[in-house]
Amino acid sequence: MEFRQLGRSGLKVPVLSFGTGTFGGVGEFFNSWGRTDVAQATRLVDICLEAGVNFFDTADVYSRGESEHILGQALKGRRDRVLVSTKASFTMGEGPNDKGSSRHHLLRACEASLRRLGTDYIDLYFMHGYDALTPPEETLRALDDLVRAGKVRYLGCSNFSGWHTMKSLAVADREGLQRYVAYQGYYSLIGRDYEWELMPLALDQGLGTMVWSPLGWGRLTGKLRRGQPLPPGRLKDGGAAGGPIVEDEHLFGVLDALEAVAAETGRSVPQVAINWLLARPSVANVVIGARDEAQLRANLGALGWSLTPAQQARLEAASQRTPIYPYWHQRDFDERNPKPTCW
Numbered sequence: 636m637e638f639r640q641l642g643r644s645g646l647k648v649p650v651l652s653f654g655t656g657t658f659g660g661v662g663e664f665f666n667s668w669g670r671t672d673v674a675q676a677t678r679l680v681d682i683c684l685e686a687g688v689n690f691f692d693t694a695d696v697y698s699r700g701e702s703e704h705i706l707g708q709a710l711k712g713r714r715d716r717v718l719v720s721t722k723a724s725f726t727m728g729e730g731p732n733d734k735g736s737s738r739h740h741l742l743r744a745c746e747a748s749l750r751r752l753g754t755d756y757i758d759l760y761f762m763h764g765y766d767a768l769t770p771p772e773e774t775l776r777a778l779d780d781l782v783r784a785g786k787v788r789y790l791g792c793s794n795f796s797g798w799h800t801m802k803s804l805a806v807a808d809r810e811g812l813q814r815y816v817a818y819q820g821y822y823s824l825i826g827r828d829y830e831w832e833l834m835p836l837a838l839d840q841g842l843g844t845m846v847w848s849p850l851g852w853g854r855l856t857g858k859l860r861r862g863q864p865l866p867p868g869r870l871k872d873g874g875a876a877g878g879p880i881v882e883d884e885h886l887f888g889v890l891d892a893l894e895a896v897a898a899e900t901g902r903s904v905p906q907v908a909i910n911w912l913l914a915r916p917s918v919a920n921v922v923i924g925a926r927d928e929a930q931l932r933a934n935l936g937a938l939g940w941s942l943t944p945a946q947q948a949r950l951e952a953a954s955q956r957t958p959i960y961p962y963w964h965q966r967d968f969d970e971r972n973p974k975p976t977c978w
Contacts (some may be wrong), residue, residue: 636687639919643841644816652690653683654922658705659698669926676709686935692922694722695748707753720759721748736766738777761791765799771806779812791817797832818842823851824889824908824954825881830976831962834917843919849909852878857904861887892953896946909937911950916975
């Protein structure tokens with residue numbers, strides 16, 4: 636297993652982590668993702684550890700806390716062998732303070748996550764979304780206190796805009812508080828917006844990127860066919876609800892390129908899609924998910940080989956989109972404003 640430095644921290648993480656959004660299946664939204672119970676989760680953890688994947692990602696909002704609880708049960712007796720990341724900020728109750736990134740909510744949310752996970756510390760604690768109603772000084776001071784208390788070891792942000800992230804980092808630097816060392820965001824061959832603002836920011840500010848939904852909300856599994864009904868699985872169960880809209884013309888153009896490269900390499904479409912991400916600038920880790928053992932073992936097959944530069948270039952060309960303003964205006968000034976990838 637390859638390990639990479641997580642941003643400018645001293646922590647090294649495996650290039651793949653296992654996401655537990657399929658654990659629990661509580662509520663209509665997460666039920667469409669999966670309904671993994673403790674016994675099944677324990678077996679998936681076994682397979683991950685056998686492959687060297689010792690990093691597990693969850694969130695308090697996943698299945699209303701049940702995902703954290705199931706993960707904690709599955710990790711019993713081996714907590715010291717693994718890294719665990721979880722997240723807070725999204726709504727966890729009916730009260731006005733059961734959401735956001737206030738000191739009041741974060742201290743309670745962290746304690747609740749620790750109880751559900753059955754642990755006394757969280758390796759990497761993410762703010763799941765930006766709370767514009769809470770001063771960043773308050774959020775970062777509360778997080779700094781959690782680190783100093785030994786309840787959290789490293790901090791990250793997820794789904795922040797570029798300015799959200801930079802403002803938070805500037806406050807941390809000014810106040811001498813713990814900085815975010817990781818950014819967890821959506822990035823895939825059918826969703827490359829991350830490259831325009833967030834990737835250059837991550838490289839400039841020393842944030843290690845953790846990629847979620849590397850298969851584009853289940854669209855890059857290799858099972859979709861033009862003009863055919865959706866096959867059984869997450870998409871048919873409504874698991875793409877809330878995700879980005881992808882036009883069929885663009886989707887199937889990317890799938891055509893993926894299938895051609897998969898045939899050349901003897902790999903599957905998902906394996907090629909994940910492998911492509913692992914070669915991208917700023918990416919420290921890709922979060923993979925699975926409903927069952929077969930899916931997990933297939934995704935693990937993304938490791939141990941590399942795409943050729945020509946194959947990478949073909950995938951990039953097929954997935955290229957015209958960036959929004961001001962990024963399209965910046966494309967012709969690479970001499971003074973170089974880009975980490977080709978737009």
